[in-house]
Amino acid sequence: MRTEQYYTVSYSCPQCGGSVPLKELDRLLRCPFCKVRLFVFIHPHPIFFVPPPPNVSEESLIFVPYWRFRGIIFNLSKNRVLYRFADSTSLALKNNLLPSTLGIRPQVVRLKIYTNANKGLFIRPEISLNEFMQSFREHVPIWDKNSQKLKEQLFIGETLSLIFFPFHISGNLLYDPFSNKPLTSVSEGNYTSKPLFNPPEKWINFHATICPHCGGDMEATSNSVVARCTNCENWWELTSRSFHSVETFKIPTRGFIPKLWVPFWKLEFTCKNPDIKTIEQLFSYLGIPAKKLNMQDIPPTCLIPAFRMIPKHFLRLSRVLTNIQFDIPCESSFTSTHCLFPTLPAVEAFQFIPALLASLCTRKDIRIFDIAQIKYAFTKKSLIFIPMEKTGVEWVQPQHLFSIPTHWGF
Numbered sequence: 001m002r003t004e005q006y007y008t009v010s011y012s013c014p015q016c017g018g019s020v021p022l023k024e025l026d027r028l029l030r031c032p033f034c035k036v037r038l039f040v041f042i043h044p045h046p047i048f049f050v051p052p053p054p055n056v057s058e059e060s061l062i063f064v065p066y067w068r069f070r071g072i073i074f075n076l077s078k079n080r081v082l083y084r085f086a087d088s089t090s091l092a093l094k095n096n097l098l099p100s101t102l103g104i105r106p107q108v109v110r111l112k113i114y115t116n117a118n119k120g121l122f123i124r125p126e127i128s129l130n131e132f133m134q135s136f137r138e139h140v141p142i143w144d145k146n147s148q149k150l151k152e153q154l155f156i157g158e159t160l161s162l163i164f165f166p167f168h169i170s171g172n173l174l175y176d177p178f179s180n181k182p183l184t185s186v187s188e189g190n191y192t193s194k195p196l197f198n199p200p201e202k203w204i205n206f207h208a209t210i211c212p213h214c215g216g217d218m219e220a221t222s223n224s225v226v227a228r229c230t231n232c233e234n235w236w237e238l239t240s241r242s243f244h245s246v247e248t249f250k251i252p253t254r255g256f257i258p259k260l261w262v263p264f265w266k267l268e269f270t271c272k273n274p275d276i277k278t279i280e281q282l283f284s285y286l287g288i289p290a291k292k293l294n295m296q297d298i299p300p301t302c303l304i305p306a307f308r309m310i311p312k313h314f315l316r317l318s319r320v321l322t323n324i325q326f327d328i329p330c331e332s333s334f335t336s337t338h339c340l341f342p343t344l345p346a347v348e349a350f351q352f353i354p355a356l357l358a359s360l361c362t363r364k365d366i367r368i369f370d371i372a373q374i375k376y377a378f379t380k381k382s383l384i385f386i387p388m389e390k391t392g393v394e395w396v397q398p399q400h401l402f403s404i405p406t407h408w409g410f
Contacts (some may be wrong), residue, residue, distance in 0.1 A: 005087070005113050005201045006021070006023045006024040006025060007023070007024050007048070007109070007110075008021050008023060008024075008110045008111070009021070009022055009023070009024060009046075009110070009111045009113060010111070010112045010113070011029055011113055012113070012115075013029070013031040013033065013034060013039070014036075014038065014121055015031065016031060016033050016034040016036070018031055018033035018034065020032070020103065020143060021110065022040075022163070022222065023222070023223065023303050024046070024070075024142065024159055024161070025159065025223050025343075026040070026128065026222045026223050027039055027222070027224065027225060027238050028040070028204065028209070028220050028221065028222045028223075028224070029043060030222070031243065035322035037208075037209045038207060038208060038209065039206065039208075039209060039220075039227070039238055040204065040205075040206060040266060041204070041205045041206070041207060041238070041239075041240060041241055041242070042203065042204050042205075042240060043200075043240040043241050044129075044200060044203070045129065045160050045161055045166075045203075046113075046159070046161040046204075047113070047114040047162045047199055047203060047204075048111040048112065048113060048114060048161060048162070048163045048164070049063055049111065049112055049114050049118065049122075049163065049164035049166070050102075050104065050109055050112075050163065050164065050165050050166060051110070051112050051164075051166075052120075052166035052177050053133065053177050053178060056166070056168045056177045057168070058119035059172075060166070060168040060169045060170065061119065061120030061121065061166050061167070061394065062120065062121045062123065062165060062166070062167050062174070062191055062192070063118075063120050063121065063123065063164035063167075063197075064091070064092075064093065064123055064164065064165050064166075064191075065091075065092035065093065065123060065124070065125040065162055065163075065164055066089045066090060066091055066092055066101070066162070066163045066164070066165060067092050067125070067129060067132040067160075067161075067162060067163075068087075068088070068089045068090075068100050068102070068159070068160070068161045068162075068163055069086060069087075069088050069089075069129070069132075069133065069136055069155075069157055069159075069160055070087045070088075070157065070159045070160075071085075071086060071155060071156050071158045071159070072084070072085060072086070072155075072156045072158075072311055073085075073086050073140060073154070073155055073156075073158035074156070074311075074354075074355040075155070076153075076154065076354070076355065076358045076368050076371065076372050077368075077369065077371035080359075080368075081315065081355055081358050081359045081368070083312070083315070086140070086155075088101070088136060089101045089102040089103075089163065089379050090127075090129075090132055090135070090136065092125035092126060092127045092132065092162070093123065093125070093126050093127070093190060093194075094126045095225065097183070097184040097188065097189050098174075098183060098184065098189070099183075102163060104165075111163065113204065114164065114199065116199070121191075121192070121196060122164055122196060122197040123194045123195070123197060124194065124195040124196055124198065125162065125190065125197070126194075126198045127158065129162075132226045133155070136155075137155065140153060142313060151212065152353070154351050154354055154355055154372055156348060156351045156352060157348075158348070159285070161216050163195075167183070168184055168271060169192075170188055170390055172185050172186050173185055173186065174186055174189065174191060174387050175228050175379065177307070185217045193268070194244075205241075207243075209359060210232060211226070211229035211232060211236070212229060212236065212243050213229065213234050214229065214232040214233055214234075215231075216231025216232060217229070217231070218230065218236065220238075220340045220341055221343075223343050224238075224341035224342060224343055225237060225238050225342055225343060225344065225345045226238065226306075226342040226383065227243075227340060227341075233333065233335050235247075235248050235383065236336075237346060238343070243291040246381070246382065246383055247332075247382040247383070248332075248333065248334040248383045248384075248385065249266075249330040249331060249332055249333075249382060249383070249384045249385070250330065250331050250333075250334040250336070250384070250385045250386075251328055251329065251330060251331075251384070251385070251386050251387060251399070251400075252329060252331050253387045253399075255398075256387075256389055256398060257389070258338070258387030258388060258389055259338070259388065259389050259390045259395075260338060260339065260340060260387075260388050260389075260390070260395060261334070261336050261338060261340065261385040261386065261388070262305075262339075262340050262385065262386050262388050262395070262404070263302060263305075263306040263307065263340060263341070263342045263383050263385050263386075264303045264305055264306055264321060264382070264383070264384045264386060265303070265304045265305075265306045265342075265344070265346055265349040265381060265382075265384075266301060266302075266303055266325075266381065266382045266383070266384050267301065267302050267304060267349060267350055267353065267378065267379070267380075267381055268299045268300065268301050268378075268379045268380040269300050269301075269350070269353065269376050269377055269379055270299065270300065270376075270377045270379060271300065271375065271377070272374070272375040272377070273373070273374060273375055274374070276300055276374075277300075278295065278296050278298060278299060278300065279295050279298045279299065279300050279301055280295035280298070281300075282298075282300040282357075283295070285363075285366075286357060286360050286361045286362065286363065286366075287361060287362035287363035288323075288360060288362065294395050299379060299380075300351075300360050301322075301325060302318065302322045302325075302353055302356060302357075303318065303321035303322050303325045303384065304315050304318045304321070304322075304344075304352060304353075304356070305318065305321075305346050306342035306346075306349065307340055307342060307343045307344055307345065307381060308343050309408050312350075313405075314352075314358065315355065317357060317404065318352070318356050319356065319360060320402050321402075322356065323360075324400055324402070325401060328386075328400060330384060332349050332388075334383070334385045336385070339385055342383065344374050346381045348382075350376075350378050353376060354371055354372040354374070354376070355372075357371050358371045358372065386403070391403075393405060393406050393407070394406065397405055
């Protein structure tokens with residue numbers, strides 16, 4: 001949920017072939033040459049490569065695969081929720097002759113999108129993404145003395161990607177092309193005879209910024225995951241493959257003119273083991289006093305920010321909004337243009353729910369890391385836009401008495 005230190009990736013414009021730099025999580029391509037605007041859809045994961053130095057012969061290049069996880073690890077200890085960032089890479093080959101990690105910083109390299117037209121030998125990963133994540137989970141150090149079990153860890157990934165790093169062959173040795181240092185012999189690693197990489201079919205697609213409903217133009221920011229049609233006012237979430245319609249609501253303004261509308265995901269879900277089907281049952285399980293009558297008819301619901309910020313503030317704001325959600329009246333069909341576009345996908349917000357509920361739990365007879373073992377089933381999502389006004393260094397919601405400091409990330 002942190003917004004800095006992402007890799008910059010060079011895309012080729014599908015219309016004119018021009019080079020367009022985007023950040024890793026950007027979903028809107030704006031070509032500065034032909035002015036085309038396209039949404040980028042990637043499934044199942046991005047595939048990048050590090051461009052080799054220009055003085056290295058293309059015929060001598062071998063690209064070696066590395067898996068990368070970037071995200072947040074939540075540790076649900078016996079009495080609190082801890083968190084930290086993780087940005088880890090790991091060699092996707094089953095040998096220890098090459099560097100085990102990439103060791104390159106986002107500030108010093110610009111990645112490129114993999115295509116079948118790239119020169120050089122791209123080696124197929126021998127370790128699958130699932131195997132990489134399993135190994136990553138097992139080797140993450142426990143940083144809380146009260147937490148000793150792997151099941152207490154939650155991994156919420158901002159990005160899972162495959163990155164190819166170039167090496168070049170000279171004689172019988174494999175060299176790092178940037179330091180020009182020999183690493184191992186080619187015959188010992190058997191690199192030239194390894195199976196070549198075969199990418200998933202249509203793993204990257206581009207779609208025009210046209211509304212699927214009316215054909216009107218859609219607007220979005222470069223890193224937003226939801227777009228708005230300027231004609232029919234429908235909102236569409238950009239998933240990994242297509243557009244999904246999103247129902248929107250707003251909080252009515254009373255006595256003030258908002259400077260900004262801030263989006264929150266309203267996520268409805270059910271739980272198993274224990275079975276929880278209403279918000280009344282959920283609040284009772286967590287030890288939270290019920291704040292509204294007839295809550296037995298309302299499904300479990302959380303309000304979670306639809307934008308990225310550091311975990312400490314993200315967790316705090318989610319707690320506040322989930323607690324006061326039933327005091328907030330909503331109207332349908334949000335249409336204002338002065339809004340913050342959502343940058344956090346609904347699926348990532350849903351992955352955050354166990355950590356949120358663990359932080360809300362007040363019962364002493366429940367181990368909060370047991371909350372992570374509950375089976376959560378997603379049932380419905382919608383966006384709620386909350387009006388805010390600027391006061392000094394804070395965005396304030398005067399009707400419901402909460403604020404968001406500007407240094408929290410937007």
